[in-house]
Amino acid sequence: MQYKAGNEAEFIADLHDLIDTQLRYALRLMQDQPTDVVMLHFLATDNGSHTLWRFMDKTHPRHDPALAAKYGNALLEVYQHLDDAVKQVQEAGCKMQDAGCNTIIMSDHGFGPLHRTINLNILFVEKGLMHLKPRFFTQLRWWAFRNGLTPATAYKILSKLGLQNVTAKVSRKARNEMVGKFLSFEDVDWSKTTAYSMGHVGQIYINLQGREPHGIITPDRYTAARRQVIDALNTLRDPATGKPLVDRIIPREEAAHGPYADQGADLHLILDGYKTIAFPLFATEGRVLTPQIRGDSGCHRLHGIFIGNGAAFVNGATVPNARIIDLAPTILHMFNVPVPEDMDGRVLTDALTPELRGKAAQIGAAATTSTAQVDFTEEEQAEVEERLRALGYLG
Numbered sequence: 001m002q003y004k005a006g007n008e009a010e011f012i013a014d015l016h017d018l019i020d021t022q023l024r025y026a027l028r029l030m031q032d033q034p035t036d037v038v039m040l041h042f043l044a045t046d047n048g049s050h051t052l053w054r055f056m057d058k059t060h061p062r063h064d065p066a067l068a069a070k071y072g073n074a075l076l077e078v079y080q081h082l083d084d085a086v087k088q089v090q091e092a093g094c095k096m097q098d099a100g101c102n103t104i105i106m107s108d109h110g111f112g113p114l115h116r117t118i119n120l121n122i123l124f125v126e127k128g129l130m131h132l133k134p135r136f137f138t139q140l141r142w143w144a145f146r147n148g149l150t151p152a153t154a155y156k157i158l159s160k161l162g163l164q165n166v167t168a169k170v171s172r173k174a175r176n177e178m179v180g181k182f183l184s185f186e187d188v189d190w191s192k193t194t195a196y197s198m199g200h201v202g203q204i205y206i207n208l209q210g211r212e213p214h215g216i217i218t219p220d221r222y223t224a225a226r227r228q229v230i231d232a233l234n235t236l237r238d239p240a241t242g243k244p245l246v247d248r249i250i251p252r253e254e255a256a257h258g259p260y261a262d263q264g265a266d267l268h269l270i271l272d273g274y275k276t277i278a279f280p281l282f283a284t285e286g287r288v289l290t291p292q293i294r295g296d297s298g299c300h301r302l303h304g305i306f307i308g309n310g311a312a313f314v315n316g317a318t319v320p321n322a323r324i325i326d327l328a329p330t331i332l333h334m335f336n337v338p339v340p341e342d343m344d345g346r347v348l349t350d351a352l353t354p355e356l357r358g359k360a361a362q363i364g365a366a367a368t369t370s371t372a373q374v375d376f377t378e379e380e381q382a383e384v385e386e387r388l389r390a391l392g393y394l395g
């Protein structure tokens with residue numbers, strides 16, 4: 001269920017139901033099809049932290065004491081419920097293993113408050129790094145955007161008229177069509193555009209020739225174009241404090257490696273201690289910075305948690321710089337299975353008992369790369385697109 005102001009109770013009940021359902025399936029599978037390793041991915045703490053954050057965080061700009069009185073403990077209770085689910089999975093798993101069992105809990109990120117959204121494409125238009133088509137409707141939409149006729153204000157006007165429940169009932173397709181009436185990537189004049197931002201947290205792409213469908217930046221101009229974008233980003237200031245908004249700009253060569261690294265985003269951004277994130281599509285409105293309008297009041301942080309419990313782990317050890325990609329080699333090592341040469345990550349030896357640590361990580365032959373083509377049926381493709389859209393990856 002998607003969170004919307006007013007449906008807190010149902011949304012929270014849905015999170016608990018999700019944990020219960022996942023737990024029930026997991027226990028059933030472990031019983032019916034015993035395996036040496038069970039991996040579960042629980043999502044309720046992510047969904048819950050995105051939406052319930054402001055109820056427990058008194059410093060959040062959208063903290064509301066009346067709602068906090070009702071839902072201030074809701075996120076804590078989701079975590080407590082998950083703790084209990086993990087305990088049940090662990091108990092069921094350990095019952096089946098005579099040789100002793102191990103449990104690893106790892107999050108793929110942490111969480112913190114989310115205050116604002118940034119519309120990077122609007123910044124790029126203002127800085128001349130993106131141009132809009134000269135055609136009448138685009139200019140009209142741009143004018144309307146700059147004068148406040150945006151998806152954000154349309155929603156606010158409907159709310160004032162008491163019609164927000166009408167919009168909630170409108171199908172996703174209709175909502176996409178409505179958003180299409182506003183400014184979008186369709187309005188961009190790619191023949192004059194240096195860079196654009198698209199993706200879940202504002203990944204920035206240079207309009208590179210040979211990679212982008214209408215790329216104009218030749219490879220020899222790539223570095224200079226990227227410099228221009230970085231300069232534009234460095235002009236961003238927190239309007240309240242006047243301090244620079246950009247904490248870090250991570251170039252693609254630092255963020256990705258491997259044969260397809262050059263297909264990914266050219267720049268990644270960390271803004272305002274993660275309290276500001278970019279809007280994943282074209283823009284929410286004509287301003288560069290805007291208060292977060294969607295339901296979210298919390299967002300991801302770089303550092304998450306790692307817990308190792310059981311016979312393989314030493315008590316009280318800390319594991320500096322553990323990454324999610326270290327899980328697979330660590331688990332292979334615990335099972336005495338050679339770690340393939342081309343596998344990312346490392347064995348987290350700091351967490352393991354001296355006996356396991358002493359055994360140098362075995363390096364096995366590189367696993368053969370699968371070249372099998374995955375063909376989706378039209379239906380499957382539509383479903384994948386729908387899921388990506390729901391996550392905000394597609395317009």
Ligand SMILES: [Zn+2]
Nearest residue numbers: 046047050300
């Ligand atoms: Zn998330």
